[in-house]
Amino acid sequence: MISSRIAGSAVVLRHIGRRLFSTSPASPAPAAIYKDHVNTLLFGSGFGSAPGKGTQASLVWFFPARMASTSAAAPAAVGGEDDESAKQDVSAPPTPPKGSKELTSYWGVAPRKLFKEDGSEWRWSCFKPWDTYVSDTTIDLKKHHAPTTFLDKVAYWTVKLLRVPTDIFFQRRYGCRAMMLETVAAVPGMVGGMLLHLRSLRRFEHSGGWIRALLEEAENERMHLMTFMEVAQPRWYERALVITVQGIFFNAYFLGYLISPKFAHRVVGYLEEEAIHSYTEFIKELDDGKIENVPAPAIAMDYWRLPPGATLRDVVMVIRADEAHHRDVNHYASDVHYQGMDLKQTPAPVGYH
Numbered sequence: 001m002i003s004s005r006i007a008g009s010a011v012v013l014r015h016i017g018r019r020l021f022s023t024s025p026a027s028p029a030p031a032a033i034y035k036d037h038v039n040t041l042l043f044g045s046g047f048g049s050a051p052g053k054g055t056q057a058s059l060v061w062f063f064p065a066r067m068a069s070t071s072a073a074a075p076a077a078v079g080g081e082d083d084e085s086a087k088q089d090v091s092a093p094p095t096p097p098k099g100s101k102e103l104t105s106y107w108g109v110a111p112r113k114l115f116k117e118d119g120s121e122w123r124w125s126c127f128k129p130w131d132t133y134v135s136d137t138t139i140d141l142k143k144h145h146a147p148t149t150f151l152d153k154v155a156y157w158t159v160k161l162l163r164v165p166t167d168i169f170f171q172r173r174y175g176c177r178a179m180m181l182e183t184v185a186a187v188p189g190m191v192g193g194m195l196l197h198l199r200s201l202r203r204f205e206h207s208g209g210w211i212r213a214l215l216e217e218a219e220n221e222r223m224h225l226m227t228f229m230e231v232a233q234p235r236w237y238e239r240a241l242v243i244t245v246q247g248i249f250f251n252a253y254f255l256g257y258l259i260s261p262k263f264a265h266r267v268v269g270y271l272e273e274e275a276i277h278s279y280t281e282f283i284k285e286l287d288d289g290k291i292e293n294v295p296a297p298a299i300a301m302d303y304w305r306l307p308p309g310a311t312l313r314d315v316v317m318v319i320r321a322d323e324a325h326h327r328d329v330n331h332y333a334s335d336v337h338y339q340g341m342d343l344k345q346t347p348a349p350v351g352y353h
Contacts, residue, residue, distance in 0.1 A: 116302075127223065127303060134305050135318035136325075141276055143324075145331045149338075151263045159270040169241075174282040174291065175232030178319075181275055182225035183242045184249055185326075188268045189218030191253050192261075196343070209348035210333075216350060217326055223303055224319050230297035231312060262337030265330045272327035279320035286313045 114122035114129060122129060147156040170177035193214035200207045234242070257264040285291045296310040304318045329349050336346050 124299065124302060126226065132303055132305050135321045137317050137321045139321050139324045139328075141280070141320065141324055143327070144273060145266075145269060151260065152266055155263055155266040156270050158267060159274060163274055172281075172285065172290075174278070174285060175228060176234055176238055177278060178282065179225060179228045179232065179234055180238065180242060180245070181278060182221055182228065183246055185271065185275060185323075186218050186221035186225065187246065187250050188253055188257075188264070188271075188330075189214040189216070189221065189326075191250065192257055192264065193218065195254075195257055206344055207348075208342075208344035208346060209350055210343040213329065213348035213350045217329065220322055221326075223299075224322070227297055227300045227303070227315060227319070230299060231294070261343075262334045265334035265337070269327055269331035269334060272323050272330065275323040276320055276327065279316055279323065282316050283313060283320070286316070 111125070116122055116129065145152070147153045166177065166180070170180065193211050196207050196211045196214065200211065253264060253267075256267070282291070286293050291312075293311045293313050296306055296312060296315045300306060300315045300318075301310060304315070306314055306318070332349070333343060336343055
């Protein structure tokens with residue numbers, strides 16, 4: 001009896017051993033292939049000749065050949081192997097064109113294809129069509145907050161002093177100057193939004209929309225930088241300077257916002273006033289022909305919905321209008337704090353439309 005069971009084990013392993021640990025899909029097989037060998041292994045060579053087919057069949061299906069496979073089983077055709085409709089249902093998806101990459105994910109978060117109004121495919125992943133807007137270039141560029149309080153004067157002269165090394169270093173190289181300016185200008189909105197976000201979580205309260213407004217400002221400033229990267233490439237020492245200045249300014253502004261949000265927002269308001277002045281000088285250089293008025297980068301055309309044929313001058317115009325908007329928002333935020341209120345008590349000016 002023992003020898004017959006050992007022999008039966010060898011037969012069973014020969015038939016199903018390769019299937020137990022296979023990683024490829026298994027095709028359906030009739031129970032009769034395995035039934036006799038399993039019965040011989042369990043009960044000896046004489047088992048199976050007597051009636052009782054139901055019991056033997058049920059034992060067979062306790063050992064499915066797919067039990068150790070790591071891949072999905074192929075679906076069985078309802079109408080048999082020759083059922084054409086079943087074959088069409090399980091057909092593989094069309095192969096993507098050669099050279100293209102198609103991302104598939106179990107999590108189902110792959111981005112869908114987007115299209116512009118003219119039917120062409122949307123090419124940007126850093127922003128979406130609903131993030132674009134037409135800038136209001138009619139905004140008043142001459143507004144200025146006259147410093148009256150002690151903190152206002154400290155904020156004003158701090159910004160004026162910061163402008164001195166910038167003028168010495170960049171002089172009239174406005175393309176690189178704009179890149180440096182935007183690497184700094186994108187920091188306050190992120191820091192302020194982050195701190196308001198944490199405060200909202202700690203105090204279980206709404207922010208009045210100010211978290212979104214400040215993070216929106218940071219993203220808008222970053223898009224300015226991405227645009228100027230298409231116009232001028234920074235040198236290695238300018239990149240090193242960006243790393244140094246950003247590290248110092250981030251930590252200084254972080255501490256400043258923790259100590260006095262009204263002072264921090266006032267500093268940003270004055271920074272934006274200086275940005276307006278710098279971009280105005282940039283436009284004068286373009287008008288005088290000292291800087292080539294090249295076609296607008298594609299990213300700027302889509303982000304600000306610029307008309308066909310737009311140039312670098314048009315790009316600088318809309319960026320200057322954005323800076324004027326940031327000026328107004330931050331001076332307004334500082335005024336809210338000066339009047340003894342929290343930002344959450346006043347609706348945030350969200351959007352650029």
